[in-house]
Amino acid sequence: MGRGAEDYVIVAEGLRKRYDGVEALRGVSFRVRRGEVFGLLGPNGAGKTTTVGILVTLVKPSGGRAVVAGHDVAREPWEVRKRIGVVFQEPTVDRDLTAWQNLYVHGRIYGLPRRVIEERSRELMELVGLEKAMHRPLRSYSGGMIRRFEIARALLTEPMVLFMDEPTVGLDPQARAKVWEVIEELKKRGVTVFLTTHYMEEAERLCDHIAIIDHGRIIAEGSPEELKSMVGGDTLYLVAETRLDAEKLLRIASGYGEARIAEDGRVVVLVARDAPRLLPRILEEARAVGARIVETRYVRPTLNDVFLMLTGRSLRDEEGGWRDWARLHLHARRG
Amino acid sequence: MEAGGKGAAVAEPSWLAAFAAMALRQLLRFKAAKSRVINSLVFPLIWLVFFGLGWSAAFNFLGPMSRSLFGGLTYLQFLAPGIVIMTVFMAGFGSGLGLIWDREFGYFKEILVAPAPRSALLLGRIAGDSLAALLQGLIMAVLVTVLAGWPGVWGLLAGLAAAYVATLTSAGLGALIALSMRSPEGFQLVINLVILPMLFISGAFYPIDPLPAWLKALAYINPLYYAVDLARGVMYGVYSTPPLLDALGLALVTAGALGLAVAKFSRTYIA
Numbered sequence: 001m002g003r004g005a006e007d008y009v010i011v012a013e014g015l016r017k018r019y020d021g022v023e024a025l026r027g028v029s030f031r032v033r034r035g036e037v038f039g040l041l042g043p044n045g046a047g048k049t050t051t052v053g054i055l056v057t058l059v060k061p062s063g064g065r066a067v068v069a070g071h072d073v074a075r076e077p078w079e080v081r082k083r084i085g086v087v088f089q090e091p092t093v094d095r096d097l098t099a100w101q102n103l104y105v106h107g108r109i110y111g112l113p114r115r116v117i118e119e120r121s122r123e124l125m126e127l128v129g130l131e132k133a134m135h136r137p138l139r140s141y142s143g144g145m146i147r148r149f150e151i152a153r154a155l156l157t158e159p160m161v162l163f164m165d166e167p168t169v170g171l172d173p174q175a176r177a178k179v180w181e182v183i184e185e186l187k188k189r190g191v192t193v194f195l196t197t198h199y200m201e202e203a204e205r206l207c208d209h210i211a212i213i214d215h216g217r218i219i220a221e222g223s224p225e226e227l228k229s230m231v232g233g234d235t236l237y238l239v240a241e242t243r244l245d246a247e248k249l250l251r252i253a254s255g256y257g258e259a260r261i262a263e264d265g266r267v268v269v270l271v272a273r274d275a276p277r278l279l280p281r282i283l284e285e286a287r288a289v290g291a292r293i294v295e296t297r298y299v300r301p302t303l304n305d306v307f308l309m310l311t312g313r314s315l316r317d318e319e320g321g322w323r324d325w326a327r328l329h330l331h332a333r334r335g
Numbered sequence: 336m337e338a339g340g341k342g343a344a345v346a347e348p349s350w351l352a353a354f355a356a357m358a359l360r361q362l363l364r365f366k367a368a369k370s371r372v373i374n375s376l377v378f379p380l381i382w383l384v385f386f387g388l389g390w391s392a393a394f395n396f397l398g399p400m401s402r403s404l405f406g407g408l409t410y411l412q413f414l415a416p417g418i419v420i421m422t423v424f425m426a427g428f429g430s431g432l433g434l435i436w437d438r439e440f441g442y443f444k445e446i447l448v449a450p451a452p453r454s455a456l457l458l459g460r461i462a463g464d465s466l467a468a469l470l471q472g473l474i475m476a477v478l479v480t481v482l483a484g485w486p487g488v489w490g491l492l493a494g495l496a497a498a499y500v501a502t503l504t505s506a507g508l509g510a511l512i513a514l515s516m517r518s519p520e521g522f523q524l525v526i527n528l529v530i531l532p533m534l535f536i537s538g539a540f541y542p543i544d545p546l547p548a549w550l551k552a553l554a555y556i557n558p559l560y561y562a563v564d565l566a567r568g569v570m571y572g573v574y575s576t577p578p579l580l581d582a583l584g585l586a587l588v589t590a591g592a593l594g595l596a597v598a599k600f601s602r603t604y605i606a
C-alpha cells in the first residue's frame with residue numbers, strides 16, 4: 001500500500017517554534033493527503049496558529065521542516081505561496097473596498113488575467129452564497145459573510161491546499177452552519193483542506209483525519225472513528241420486554257463485550273466497539289432465540305472524551321465562550 | 336474549481352501586475368475616504384494663512400528691503416513652494432501609517448502571504464499613495480499660487496514634479512519606520528519627532544543661508560531642503576543650491592529610503 005511522498009500535500013517533520021520564552025511548538029509532525037480534510041484540533045494556545053503560520057511561510061520555524069505543495073517552506077516560500085490559499089484566524093480583507101475590488105486586487109497580485117478573475121469570482125461567490133453582495137463594500141458584511149468571502153478569495157487561484165485557521169470561531173450557529181456547508185461542498189469537489197479548530201463538533205463533522213494538539217505537541221492522530229475508539233468503545237442499552245428476555249439477551253451480549261443487567265432487571269448494558277455495526281447482529285441473534293427487545297439505544301464517545309482521557313482536561317471548557325466572540329468582534333470593529 | 340488536482344496550472348505572478356494592483360488598491364481606498372483629502376489640506380492651509388499671511392504683513396511693513404532676505408521674492412512667494420512640498424511630504428508619511436493600519440486590521444497578512452515580489456507590493460502601494468498625494472499637492476499648489484503669484488504652467492508642473500519626488504521620499508521613510516514599529520502610537524511618536532525638525536530646517540519657512548554652520552549641515556542631509564529649494568527654483572527662479580545638486584540630493588535620499596524600505600519589507604515575517 002506504499003504511498004509516494006507525492007500523495008502528501010503537506011509533510012511536517014518535528015516543527016518547533018520558540019517565541020522569546022514561550023515554547024509554542026515542541027516537535028510537531030504530521031502528513032496531509034491529497035483530497036482530504038485534515039483538522040488540527042486543540043484548545044486555546046495549543047499552537048494551532050503557529051503551525052499554520054509556519055506552513056504558509058509567514059512564521060520562521062526554530063526547528064524541523066515542512067514541505068507544502070511539493071516545496072520546502074523555508075527554502076522556497078515563493079513556490080509555496082503560489083500554490084496555497086489561506087484564510088487566517090482574524091479577517092484580512094480591505095473593508096473599504098467591495099468584494100469585487102478585493103477579489104480583483106487579489107487575483108492580479110497572484111498573476112491571474114482579469115477575464116479569469118471575473119469568471120471564477122462569479123462562480124466562487126455563488127459557491128459561498130454571496131453572489132448578490134459582490135459589489136457591496138465589505139464594511140457592510142457580517143462576520144459570517146466575511147468568513148465566506150475569505151474562503152472564496154482564497155480559492156480564486158485554485159490552490160493545491162486551502163488553509164483555514166479556526167474558520168468558524170466567534171460566529172453564531174447559523175453563520176457557522178453556512179461555513180460548514182461551504183467546507184462540505186469543497187470536500188465533495190476534492191479540495192485539500194487543512195483547518196484548525198477548537199470545536200470538536202466541527203472537527204468531527206468535517207474532517208477525514210484529525211491531529212489533536214496540546215501544549216505544542218500532537219498527542220493523538222487518526223480518523224474521528226479511530227480516535228474515538230481509543231476511549232474503549234460505545235455503550236449499548238438494550239431494553240428487553242421481560243426479565244426472562246433480558247437474561248437471554250445478556251448471554252448474547254456477553255459474546256461481544258462486557259455486559260451486565262441494570263436497573264429494574266430488563267435493561268442490558270453492553271460496552272463494545274463499533275455499536276452501529278454490532279447492533280443489527282445482536283438483534284438478529286435475539287430474534288433467533290426469541291428474546292423480545294422493546295428499545296435500543298447507544299452512546300458513542302466524543303472527541304472530548306478522547307481529549308479528557310489524554311490530558312485529564314476537557315476541551316468543552318474551552319469552547320465557544322464569550323472570549324471567542326469578543327476576539328472576533330472587537331477586531332472587526334476596529335476594521 | 337478542481338483544486339488539489341494533479342499538477343494544476345499554477346499562475347505566475349508578474350511584477351508589473353502586482354505593482355499596478357497594489358497602486359489601484361491604494362487609489363480605491365483614497366477614493367473611499369474623501370475626508371482624508373480635506374484633512375491633509377487643512378494643516379498646510381492653516382500654516383499658509385496664519386503663518387504666511389501674518390509674516391507677509393510684517394515683512395511688508397519693513398518695506399522692499401525685506402525682499403533681499405528672500406532672494407527678491409515676496410515672503411508669500413518664498414513660502415508657497417514650501418507649503419506645497421509640506422502638503423505632499425506629510426501625505427507621503429500617511430502611506431507609512433497605512434501600513435500600520437493594515438497590520439492592525441489584518442490586510443497586511445493578505446499581502447505578506449502573496450507570491451508576488453515584495454518590491455512590487457511595496458512600491459506599488461507607494462506609487463498609489465503618492466499619486467493620491469500628488470492630487471492633494473496640485474490642489475494646494477493652485478491655492479497658494481493664486482495667493483502668492485502665478486509661476487506659469489511649466490513652473491507649476493515642474494514644482495509638482497519636485498513635490499512628487501518628495502512624496503516618494505517620505506513614503507519610503509514612512510514605510511521604513513512603520514515596518515520597524517509595533518504600534519500606531521509608536522509610529523505617530525517617531526513621525527512627530529522626525530517631521531517637525533525636517534520641516535523647520537528645510538528652508539521652507541525661512542532661508543537657511545544665515546543659519547549657523549551646524550544647522551546648515553543638518554539641512555544638507557535633509558531631503559526636504561533639496562525638494563523645497565528645487566521647487567522654489569523652478570517656480571520662482573530663486574535657488575540657494577544649484578538645481579542639479581538639489582535634484583541629485585533629492586534623488587539619492589529618495590532612492591536610499593525606498594531601497595531600505597523594500598529591503599526591510601522583503602525580510603518581514605509575522606514571527
Ligand SMILES: Nc1ncnc2c1ncn2[C@@H]1O[C@H](COP(=O)(O)OP(=O)(O)OP(=O)(O)O)[C@@H](O)[C@H]1O
Nearest residue numbers: 019020022024043044045046047048049050051606
Ligand atoms: N508572536 C508571539 N509572541 C509570543 N508568544 C506567542 C506569539 N504567538 C503565539 N504565542 C504563544 O504561543 C503559544 C501558541 O500560540 P498559538 O497562537 O499558536 O495558539 P493557538 O492554538 O492558535 O491558540 P488560539 O486558539 O488562541 O488561536 C501561546 O502560548 C501563545 O501565547
Ligand SMILES: [Mg+2]
Nearest residue numbers: 048049050089
Ligand atoms: Mg490560533
